[in-house]
Amino acid sequence: DVKVTQSSRYLVKRTGEKVFLECVQDMDHENMFWYRQDPGLGLRLIYFSYDVKMKEKGDIPEGYSVSREKKERFSLILESASTNQTSMYLCASSRQFSPYEQYFGPGTRLTVT
């Protein structure tokens, strides 16, 4: 059974803190994605990785960075959290150059106070 897991379901951080969100997939997928989900805005792509140590900016990369040191793990980093980064963060993975779907994790609800 395919699985994408995220390190936390709920997280509360203070403004200015460095925040790490981790995502792990067990499907040997080449692609991994980080999205941000906000009401009325749908899912917006933050960063995308198509291979270990490779990354590509999505639509809203400002204020975020990513790390992919191993194929199965993709981390999203908020260098200095701000209140406007309060959101739901979804991780996904997919096979490269495949018409098949992305598989999603359960999401992390991050609140920055």
Add this chain to the structure above:
Amino acid sequence: AQTVTQSQPEMSVQEAETVTLSCTYDTSESDYYLFWYKQPPSRQMILVIRQEAYKQQNATENRFSVNFQKAAKSFSLKISDSQLGDAAMYFCAYRKDYGTDKLIFGTGTRLQVFP
């Protein structure tokens, strides 16, 4: 740039009835994929149905079917015999056939199912 529009922020349906969720998209590509994803209140997003643009036949998965109108750039989702478990956010998504594995999502439609 490609865009995906879901013009219905909320919809409701009575159990056992049929409901149609709308999606339109804009692209200059001729080959692409379209998806409907479901996000139940527990938040794990799952694929409902996929349509390849080169296929004229509308995709069907049990009670879920699509009405794919390529010329009109329309991709609606029909849910027949609605069940309480169908209550969720539904997202329409687009992907080019080549060059990228990235999805472009619409803003979503929240579906409520009443007994």
